[in-house]
Every structure is written in C-alpha cells, then in structure tokens.
Amino acid sequence: MGPVNRNDRAITGFAMVGHGLVHTYELAVPILLTVWLVEFPVTSATLGTVVAVGYGLFGVGALPAGILVDRFGSRVLIAACTLGMGVSFLLLSVLPGVAGIAVALAVWGVAASVYHPAGLTLISKGVEERGAAFAYHGMAGNAGIVAGPFVTALLLLAVEWRVAVAVLAVPALVAGVVGARVDFDETAALAATDGGEAPSTDVSSLSEFLTASRGVFTVGFLTVFALVMFNGLYYRGMLTFLPGLLGEFLAPLVGGADTVGPVAGGPVASEFDLSRYLYAGLLAVGIGGQYVGGRLTDAVAPERGVAVMLTALVAIAVLFVPASGTLPALLAVSVALGFALFAMQPLTQATIAKYSPPEHRGLSFGYTYLAIFGIGALGASVTGAALTYGSRSLLFLVLAAFAAAALALALSLILRDR
Numbered sequence: 001m002g003p004v005n006r007n008d009r010a011i012t013g014f015a016m017v018g019h020g021l022v023h024t025y026e027l028a029v030p031i032l033l034t035v036w037l038v039e040f041p042v043t044s045a046t047l048g049t050v051v052a053v054g055y056g057l058f059g060v061g062a063l064p065a066g067i068l069v070d071r072f073g074s075r076v077l078i079a080a081c082t083l084g085m086g087v088s089f090l091l092l093s094v095l096p097g098v099a100g101i102a103v104a105l106a107v108w109g110v111a112a113s114v115y116h117p118a119g120l121t122l123i124s125k126g127v128e129e130r131g132a133a134f135a136y137h138g139m140a141g142n143a144g145i146v147a148g149p150f151v152t153a154l155l156l157l158a159v160e161w162r163v164a165v166a167v168l169a170v171p172a173l174v175a176g177v178v179g180a181r182v183d184f185d186e187t188a189a190l191a192a193t194d195g196g197e198a199p200s201t202d203v204s205s206l207s208e209f210l211t212a213s214r215g216v217f218t219v220g221f222l223t224v225f226a227l228v229m230f231n232g233l234y235y236r237g238m239l240t241f242l243p244g245l246l247g248e249f250l251a252p253l254v255g256g257a258d259t260v261g262p263v264a265g266g267p268v269a270s271e272f273d274l275s276r277y278l279y280a281g282l283l284a285v286g287i288g289g290q291y292v293g294g295r296l297t298d299a300v301a302p303e304r305g306v307a308v309m310l311t312a313l314v315a316i317a318v319l320f321v322p323a324s325g326t327l328p329a330l331l332a333v334s335v336a337l338g339f340a341l342f343a344m345q346p347l348t349q350a351t352i353a354k355y356s357p358p359e360h361r362g363l364s365f366g367y368t369y370l371a372i373f374g375i376g377a378l379g380a381s382v383t384g385a386a387l388t389y390g391s392r393s394l395l396f397l398v399l400a401a402f403a404a405a406a407l408a409l410a411l412s413l414i415l416r417d418r
Contacts, residue, residue: 007127007185008128011133012132014179015122017140018081018118018119019137019138020140020141022144023144025108025168027148027149028152029051029054031149035156035161047098050101054105054109056374058109058112059372059377060370062370065362066121066364066366067212067366069118069361069366070212070363074186079177080114081111081115082179083111083176084107086170086171088108090166092105092108093162113369116373117362120352120353120365121361125186126185126187127188130298131296131298134350135290135297138290138294142290146284146287149280150280215357220413223409225368227306228352229371230406230409231372232379233378233382234313234399235372236379237379237402238317241380244275245392245395246279249330250327253326285338289338289340289344293347294346297347297350302348304414306410311407314407318396348368383398
C-alpha cells in the first residue's frame with residue numbers, strides 16, 4: 001500500500017517518473033554503444049571514453065545540483081532535469097559523428113545529475129510516509145533499469161538508431177512539461193520527520209558553501225559518506241562486468257547455447273543471449289528488493305537494515321564463483337544479488353536523511369551521490385584491473401572487500417547510535 005495523503009501521493013508519483021526516466025536513459029546507452037561500434041570507424045576505447053564522460057558528469061554534477069536544490073527547491077529542478085534529458089536525446093538524433101555523441105551524452109550527464117539530490121530531498125522533506133515513498137521510488141528506478149535496454153533494443157529492430165533515440169526523447173519532454181505544472185508542498189513532512197521547518201539556506205558564495213559543508217560533515221555524516229562510497233564501488237564494479245561474467249558462467253552449464261528470443265542477428269543480438277536474460281531477471285528482482293528495503297526503513301533503524309544487506313552482499317560476493325558450478329546455484333546467487341543490491345538503496349537513502357541537517361538536505365544528497373556515482377565509478381576500473389591481471393575469483397574478493405568495509409562503517413553507526 002502506497003502513501004495515503006494527497007501530497008504524499010503527488011510527490012511520490014512525480015519522483016517515480018523522474019527516477020524511472022533517469023535510469024531508462026542511463027541503461028539505453030550501452031545498447032546504443034553496440035550500434036555505434038558498427039557504424040563509426042573508432043575503437044571501443046574511444047567510444048568507451050565518450051560514454052564515460054556522460055556517466056562521469058552524472059556523478060560529479062550531483063554536488064552542484066545539491067546546492068541548487070537547497071536554493072531553488074526540487075520541483076523546478078526535476079522538471080528541468082527531465083526536459084534536459086529529452087533535449088539531450090534529441091541532440092543525439094541530429095548531431096553528426098562521434099563528437100556529436102559526446103556532446104549529447106555530456107548534456108545528458110549534466111541534466112541527469114540533478115535528479116538524485118532533487119528527488120531524494122523532495123521525498124525526505126515532503127513525504128510523511130518516507131519509507132513507503134523510498135520503496136516505490138526505488139521500484140520505479142529499477143523498472144527504468146530493466147526497460148531502458150529492452151525498449152531500446154526493440155526500437156532498434158524497427159528503425160535506425162537516430163530515429164530510435166528521437167522516439168526515446170518524447171517521454172522525458174512530456175514529463176518535463178507536465179512536471180512543471182504539478183502542485184504539492186515540498187516541505188510538508190519536515191515537522192513530522194525532522195522536528196520543524198528548515199531555515200532558508202541559499203549558498204551563493206564559496207565561503208557560504210564551505211560553511212554549509214562544515215555543517216553537513218558531522219562525524220555521523222562522514223561515516224555515512226564513506227559507507228555509501230564503498231557501496232557505490234561495489235555497485236558499479238559488480239554491474240559493469242556481470243553481463244560478461246554471467247555469459248562465461250552459463251556457457252558450460254547450458255551446452256554453449258547462444259542467442260535466443262526475438263533477435264537472431266545484427267548488432268543488438270548479443271543483448272538477447274541467455275546471460276542477458278539472466279541479467280535482466282536479476283535487475284527485475286531488484287524491484288522487489290527496493291520495495292522491501294523501503295518498507296524496512298519504517299520498521300527498523302535504517303543503519304541496521306543497511307548492515308543486514310551488506311552482510312548479505314559480502315556473502316554473495318564470496319559465494320558467487322563457487323555457486324557458478326551448477327545452474328540452480330548460479331540462479332539462486334543471482335537472485336539474491338539482485339534483491340540485496342537494490343534493497344540497499346532505500347535503506348542508504350533513509351540513512352543519509354537521518355544523518356544530514358534538513359536545511360542542507362540537497363547538499364547532503366549531492367555529496368553522497370558524488371560518492372556513489374562519481375567515486376563509485378572507480379569500482380569499474382578496480383575490478384577491471386582485478387579481472388585483467390588476476391582472475392574472476394579475485395574480482396569477487398575485491399567486491400567482498402568493498403562491502404565488508406561498508407559493513408564495518410554501518411556497525412560503527414549502530415554502536416554510535418547506542
């Protein structure tokens with residue numbers, strides 16, 4: 001059952017649309033990359049760097065976005081975010097060459113970077129049933145994660161890629177226009193969840209930014225910052241290489257079965273082999289994880305829920321390679337990963353809200369999403385090095401170490417709270 005009052009419902013629905021769209025476009029890009037590698041005479045390294053610019057701005061832009069959220073509010077920035085993403089995909093459909101792709105993806109990264117500080121601040125300050133809202137918000141994000149690659153690949157079956165990205169731009173443009181007209185109270189829940197109204201907190205100079213940052217970085221928040229950084233390293237490191245690893249694990253178990261489903265050939269065929277189905281299923285299970293994690297924030301102290309999920313993530317990383325020896329065990333550990341990895345998200349969001357001052361909530365989420373998506377992007381480099389110069393076992397042990405470090409920090413929060 002979702003939020004019950006009108007304001008809660010309006011905010012939750014508005015945020016769900018924004019969150020779903022952000023991750024739809026984020027996960028559409030890897031599918032488009034398979035087409036660009038065929039169409040343009042450049043290397044994987046070159047196109048990888050072009051894509052990395054957009055993803056990097058997605059993380060780095062979260063900090064200035066957090067400052068803007070505290071100054072201008074969430075509604076107008078989320079509307080601008082969705083409009084900006086729509087414009088970026090329109091640019092992608094018309095700008096020529098690899099340079100055009102780089103410009104369009106950079107615009108997407110800047111626009112998308114606004115969402116998480118704005119959306120999570122909106123929920124934490126405007127929704128009284130915060131746990132339920134985080135649950136539904138997370139489920140919408142996972143729906144976008146699943147829909148992005150699937151819808152993009154299906155469009156590429158029917159039309160060429162420039163037409164496909166123009167079609168993909170339409171939902172964001174519509175959502176931006178409609179979102180600019182939605183009416184709700186952004187701070188309705190402050191008295192219930194944070195003990196009162198937040199004062200005005202415009203940050204318009206470097207000195208004000210430094211003062212606000214000092215107010216944010218208490219010992220508790222610094223611990224949360226480090227915790228979500230390690231979780232971000234685990235998240236990006238795991239999801240970057242998992243599709244390929246699942247293919248390697250599945251090949252000897254299914255007799256080398258390759259492409260199945262609606263695509264038998266062409267540049268998007270590899271996205272429909274058995275490993276991609278398992279990967280999509282893992283992401284779909286995450287929808288349920290998001291719901292359970294969000295509900296847990298209403299039932300237990302969020303840092304305790306975080307500790308439970310991190311314990312599961314450590315165990316999953318340690319057991320993944322041994323479990324790959326049989327199909328039932330591989331399916332079980334993949335389902336467990338999808339559930340725990342995404343159940344973490346609403347729990348960490350509630351923890352961030354608990355350990356951050358409401359007057360600087362946007363800045364707080366800006367810092368933490370800089371850690372999750374910005375610093376966390378290094379997880380792909382670290383685990384890539386482990387895979388290149390070590391082994392699959394080493395990769396998963398590195399991931400286990402990331403989760404174990406986050407778990408130690410979560411346990412310190414529990415002890416501190418006592």
